[in-house]
Amino acid sequence: MSDKPVLEIKNMRKSFTGNEVLKDISLTVNKGEVVSIIGPSGSGKSTALRCATLLETMDGGSLAYEGNVAASDDGGTMHYADKQELKKIRRCFGLVFQSFNLFPHYSVLRNVTEPVVLSGQADKKEACERAMKLLSRLGLADKADSYPSSLSGGQQQRVSIARALAMQPDILFFDEPTSALDPELTGEVLKVIKDLAAEHMTMVIVTHEMKFAREVSDRIIFMENGVIHSQGTPDELFNSDNDRLNAFIGKLES
Amino acid sequence: MQLSVMLSQLAQGMLVSVEIFLLTLLFSLPLGLLVSFGRMSKNKVVSAVVKFYIAIMRGTPLMLQLIVVYFAPFYIFGVNLKGFRFPAIIIAFSVNYAAYFAEIYRGGIEAISKGQYEAAQVLGYNKVQTFFRIVFPQVLRIITPSVTNETITLVKDTSLAFVLAQAEMFTIAKQIAAKEASVGPLMVAGAFYFVFNFVVAFVMDRIEKKLNYY
Numbered sequence: 001m002s003d004k005p006v007l008e009i010k011n012m013r014k015s016f017t018g019n020e021v022l023k024d025i026s027l028t029v030n031k032g033e034v035v036s037i038i039g040p041s042g043s044g045k046s047t048a049l050r051c052a053t054l055l056e057t058m059d060g061g062s063l064a065y066e067g068n069v070a071a072s073d074d075g076g077t078m079h080y081a082d083k084q085e086l087k088k089i090r091r092c093f094g095l096v097f098q099s100f101n102l103f104p105h106y107s108v109l110r111n112v113t114e115p116v117v118l119s120g121q122a123d124k125k126e127a128c129e130r131a132m133k134l135l136s137r138l139g140l141a142d143k144a145d146s147y148p149s150s151l152s153g154g155q156q157q158r159v160s161i162a163r164a165l166a167m168q169p170d171i172l173f174f175d176e177p178t179s180a181l182d183p184e185l186t187g188e189v190l191k192v193i194k195d196l197a198a199e200h201m202t203m204v205i206v207t208h209e210m211k212f213a214r215e216v217s218d219r220i221i222f223m224e225n226g227v228i229h230s231q232g233t234p235d236e237l238f239n240s241d242n243d244r245l246n247a248f249i250g251k252l253e254s
Numbered sequence: 255m256q257l258s259v260m261l262s263q264l265a266q267g268m269l270v271s272v273e274i275f276l277l278t279l280l281f282s283l284p285l286g287l288l289v290s291f292g293r294m295s296k297n298k299v300v301s302a303v304v305k306f307y308i309a310i311m312r313g314t315p316l317m318l319q320l321i322v323v324y325f326a327p328f329y330i331f332g333v334n335l336k337g338f339r340f341p342a343i344i345i346a347f348s349v350n351y352a353a354y355f356a357e358i359y360r361g362g363i364e365a366i367s368k369g370q371y372e373a374a375q376v377l378g379y380n381k382v383q384t385f386f387r388i389v390f391p392q393v394l395r396i397i398t399p400s401v402t403n404e405t406i407t408l409v410k411d412t413s414l415a416f417v418l419a420q421a422e423m424f425t426i427a428k429q430i431a432a433k434e435a436s437v438g439p440l441m442v443a444g445a446f447y448f449v450f451n452f453v454v455a456f457v458m459d460r461i462e463k464k465l466n467y468y
Contacts, residue, residue: 053376054375054376055372055375055376087378090375090376090378091378093376094376095376097369097372097373099369101367101369101370101372101373102373103370103373103374103388104392104468105391105392105395105468114387115377115378115379118378118379118383119377119378147467147468148468149468163377167377167378
């Protein structure tokens with residue numbers, strides 16, 4: 001096990017047609033840490049996550065997983081690692097989407113097993129065993145043969161968490177995992193994430209659920225206007241005397 | 255002419271019609287996929303050329319295209335294609351239908367959400383795996399009704415091969431009708447096309463139901 005941080009982002013910048021969405025984001029996540037990112041819409045939370053998961057290319061700064069550099073800039077021009085290296089780096093992380101993005105034409109089981117088999121991590125039989133273990137842990141064993149469209153939103157999101165976990169990532173990202181769910185379904189998904197936190201799964205969670213972020217996180221990051229406005233332990237942030245922070249947290253808690 | 259003689263002649267013509275139909279589908283369905291890739295290409299030259307090709311194919315009569323494919327090599331290059339009538343017909347039909355299928359594929363492909371591509375990317379699928387395992391199976395289900403439409407039109411369009419005097423069903427029906435001075439053979443040909451399409455619609459319906467498993 002390397003002693004390098006699982007995720008290291010330095011001075012990440014990103015613009016969309018002249019609009020600077022990320023101005024200077026630096027974030028280090030160590031093994032076993034749970035980091036929540038909160039902040040108003042448009043603050044750049046999701047963009048930061050998309051850059052970190054290589055769904056967007058960043059315009060400046062550097063990105064590394066377990067010390068393996070995915071992207072870096074040498075004085076202004078971005079360099080991304082070659083295809084082979086990026087493929088290796090992609091195995092370090094998993095991502096749970098706001099809109100689940102399950103493959104609708106695959107059964108729940110195949111959704112979870114196929115990526116594992118294609119990546120060469122395990123053969124079909126082993127992948128099935130791994131998937132069934134995960135599905136029963138998430139209370140979905142009886143849904144293995146169902147298709148995603150027949151599941152509730154909460155169940156679909158739990159399947160997508162199982163799908164991400166089956167790849168055995170070093171770090172798991174969540175992009176507003178409960179924003180598409182009603183309060184009841186939100187609860188069942190948050191419980192799964194809390195259980196993962198209790199097992200010291202390394203996670204970065206973009207969320208609007210303040211109470212949840214406070215309970216589950218080792219560290220909370222408050223983003224605004226493309227920069228990290230403040231960060232600290234949940235207690236530090238929730239008891240801060242910063243007016244802007246209090247205004248944001250207060251608004252969501254009421 | 256005896257009814258049985260007429261029916262057997264028409265049935266022979268029908269075999270040719272079925273042949274044109276099946277070969278056209280065989281070539282135009284894969285070709286259409288390639289054309290749709292060209293149409294969606296990020297390369298502006300490629301997409302412009304393909305767009306022009308689709309415009310010509312859809313904007314001019316198929317009958318004229320049949321004539322051009324068969325006679326143009328002679329008028330332009332002095333190459334005589336006599337004896338290559340049937341291949342010329344298959345080429346003209348395939349190239350024409352590929353243009354229509356390409357636009358159907360494009361509609362289907364563009365209906366797949368970006369999230370599907372992103373999920374596949376994060377899970378380590380490469381581009382080929384993403385297309386053939388994730389995107390294309392979903393596209394098939396979306397486009398089946400439109401493909402059924404085109405396929406049924408193709409059955410009737412095979413009759414256009416008469417313009418090159420190919421002995422398919424409609425050509426034969428016209429010949430008998432002229433000889434007998436009766437529209438009867440044409441009506442019978444109409445019934446043949448109807449039955450043919452009835453079968454096509456039945457098969458496509460089965461395919462559609464099979465694809466509707468999720």
